[in-house]
Amino acid sequence: MNIQKSNGLHGEVNIPGDKSISHRSIMLGALAKGATKITNFLQGADCLATMDCFRRMGIEIENTPGEVLVRGKGLHGLTAPQDILNVGNSGTTIRLLCGLLAPQAFSSTLTGDASIQKRPMKRVMDPLTQMNANIQSQKGDNCAPLLIHGTFLKGIHYQSPVASAQVKSCVLFAGMYADGPTTVTEPVLSRNHSELMLTHFGAKLSCQETSVTIEPEPALMAQEVLVPGDISSAAYFIAAGLLVPHSQILIKNVGVNPTRSGMLKVCHAMGADIQYLNEQKDSGEPTADLLVSSSSLKGTVIEGEIIPTLIDELPMLAVMAAFAEGETIIRNAEELKVKESDRIAVMTENLSAMGADVTATSDGMIIRGGAALTGTRIHTYKDHRIAMSFAIAGLAADGVTVIEDADCVNISYPGFYEDLQRLSL
């Protein structure tokens, strides 16, 4: 994919559904009694992998344009898959499924693509093992493929060493089948979509600061779920509107849950002109339209408790920092190294190749902004967020930016290049 410098972006964009919420709507819909109707479900490869896994466990799912219908069979309604469950590139699918498969009355094997097979699974194997689960890594390297022999589980209080919604959700999902309440305490609060959706489906949860407790054996009932636009996908258009001179973009129906919207706070600190319009709530999740206008950005410090609320937006924020005046420091973001690619290394490599002044650190990056960037070949390592972040960089850089393996955007945003193209006309 070749990206040219843009003279300005204008118009409206409807962002596809939130990836985290779409995954959870299939999972909880499958475990609820009755037909769950999901609107604005994300038709990206990761969420389709979740759908496929549940179909393989006997759940009927109708995927029609505009609406997904999940015919849930209750908490104990999953059946043994005939084959290995393949999650593709999706970390959320594999980690959340571990929690749901550990207590089943059958055994299963989970695997995924080359990237998934390198990502750490010990973070979910540890708490599940404490709950009495039988979960093993086939190659003994704490990575997928994972073999799970279903067994009874004990309720525990897990003090998670990482602020990870995937770990938290895995343990909470397993806790639905445990012999008593299960509590997860995180070092810093991560995204709370599981808590909101479990409550929406009828589970009993209590949340206090960075702890959440779930009671076992909830009677989950089918619901309507309206999935808000994914703020992690909106992030590319927010950045495009800010970075490309003479732009104004209205980004419709964006999920602005405070555990996800740290990027908006950072944009504000950088001097961005973003207006919130039409604020609402859908299925317990706050949403807004965002009106973004070109702005001169300045550097900032991104660290501490805000990191989990913008972890997936850091590649885009790093690009914005390269175009901003002054220095930006990103700290406490070591989790970037274990995403779909090592995002500290890959961002540093590609930003440097475009002429930016960037230093990788052990837990982030130091970006001295303001150097003129020039288009070059971008090595995405098939990481969707790297591809989209550099497509936006290419709109603001001189010359032509070539995105390698550009179709990896289909993981979370099929139609991304088309939406970008429409705003450029």
Ligand code: S3P
């Ligand atoms: C996600 C949680 C985050 C995020 C990922 C989606 C989720 O991962 O990076 O894209 O849906 O729970 P971690 O739990 O590893 O922080």
